[in-house]
Amino acid sequence: MNQPNALAASGPPQTGRRNRTAARRATWAPALVMGAVAASILFLSLAKWPDTPDGWLHLQRTRALGEAFRYGVLYPHWFPDFSFGYGYPVLNFYSPAFYYPPALLAWLGVGVVDAVRISLAVGYGISAAAMYILLRTRSSGIAALTGTVLFLLFPYRLYDLFVRGALPEFAAFMWLPLIVYFSWPPVNSGDIPSKVWRLPPGGLAASLCWAGLILTHNLTAMMAAVMAAGAWILLAIVTLVRVPRAEARSAVLWRYSLHILVPVLLGALLSAWYWVPALMEAGWVGIGAGASGAGYANHFATWGDLFTWALVYPYPAAAAPTVPLPSWILAVLLLAAIGVARKSTAPLRTALLLPCGGSHCDLADDG
Numbered sequence: 001m002n003q004p005n006a007l008a009a010s011g012p013p014q015t016g017r018r019n020r021t022a023a024r025r026a027t028w029a030p031a032l033v034m035g036a037v038a039a040s041i042l043f044l045s046l047a048k049w050p051d052t053p054d055g056w057l058h059l060q061r062t063r064a065l066g067e068a069f070r071y072g073v074l075y076p077h078w079f080p081d082f083s084f085g086y087g088y089p090v091l092n093f094y095s096p097a098f099y100y101p102p103a104l105l106a107w108l109g110v111g112v113v114d115a116v117r118i119s120l121a122v123g124y125g126i127s128a129a130a131m132y133i134l135l136r137t138r139s140s141g142i143a144a145l146t147g148t149v150l151f152l153l154f155p156y157r158l159y160d161l162f163v164r165g166a167l168p169e170f171a172a173f174m175w176l177p178l179i180v181y182f183s184w185p186p187v188n189s190g191d192i193p194s195k196v197w198r199l200p201p202g203g204l205a206a207s208l209c210w211a212g213l214i215l216t217h218n219l220t221a222m223m224a225a226v227m228a229a230g231a232w233i234l235l236a237i238v239t240l241v242r243v244p245r246a247e248a249r250s251a252v253l254w255r256y257s258l259h260i261l262v263p264v265l266l267g268a269l270l271s272a273w274y275w276v277p278a279l280m281e282a283g284w285v286g287i288g289a290g291a292s293g294a295g296y297a298n299h300f301a302t303w304g305d306l307f308t309w310a311l312v313y314p315y316p317a318a319a320a321p322t323v324p325l326p327s328w329i330l331a332v333l334l335l336a337a338i339g340v341a342r343k344s345t346a347p348l349r350t351a352l353l354l355p356c357g358g359s360h361c362d363l364a365d366d367g
Helices: 002-045 055-070 097-107 112-136 141-152 155-164 167-172 175-183 203-216 218-242 246-270 272-284 295-299 328-342 347-365
Strands: none
Touching (some): 055 112, 112 175, 155 167, 175 203, 203 218, 246 272
């Protein structure tokens, strides 16, 4: 007599598991396809290596690291053949992570150019899959597809690769959607973690991604950290307005700190073996030295330089001090603001709208 009841009781969980499995497949299958397509297109587009001012430098650094592997040196602070044989402390100061995958391929016998092409293509594909999964978990398939395409074809990202040859910065974009995906706090703040210092689900992965970003391109990591702090501040303002009780407010703010700020700090600690010695020894070399000590001021965009209104984006020269934003991003942000305004039950999306737009501005102005 109990068998039908047992079967009835087991029905809903099984159905729930099937629904969750189907939902994961509906998200992951298109993401993997997009990643494979993006990686293939980028790999083929680099068949003729772009003639850029910085690209050849990164090829030489990859070659030098691969040669160091052959001598059993896994982390060479000094490339002895650089600077006409005097040597150069590249990895003593420059973020090293980008060079390791292609250098490993070169050590295994792949040509340096092909090794870099493969690494760039794989990173580009991962960024496509990660962005689609991030957007698909919070929007429709069409919206996720559109957002992913915009992310892949954002002009500054292509400018980095095909005009400047800033390969580590181009590769660093891979980490941004992963960081947001693993750091995204839940809108419902009713269940506060029982342990004060317990990382939320995804916290460790977010910390590792922050460390990867710092070790890939530290300037992008600095801008991303500023955006993370801005997101936390906006969330704090929203919380102060929407949560009446002081105890509940502090609990919500602590949760946001665990999701957003703590992974930044842990990522910085995990990568401290690189950036702490670099900072301590920066005074021994002429990092940033030049004829003018205020050359960085030329890289701040004026209002007239902030946007370009051309229908076809005019990529500036590699030596241009600023890179304008495409005017169509204003329409995208306006549509996003309208969509966010209609989601009255999602204050987090409202809080993250401006930091996301600001991150695009920061990336576009980093000449």
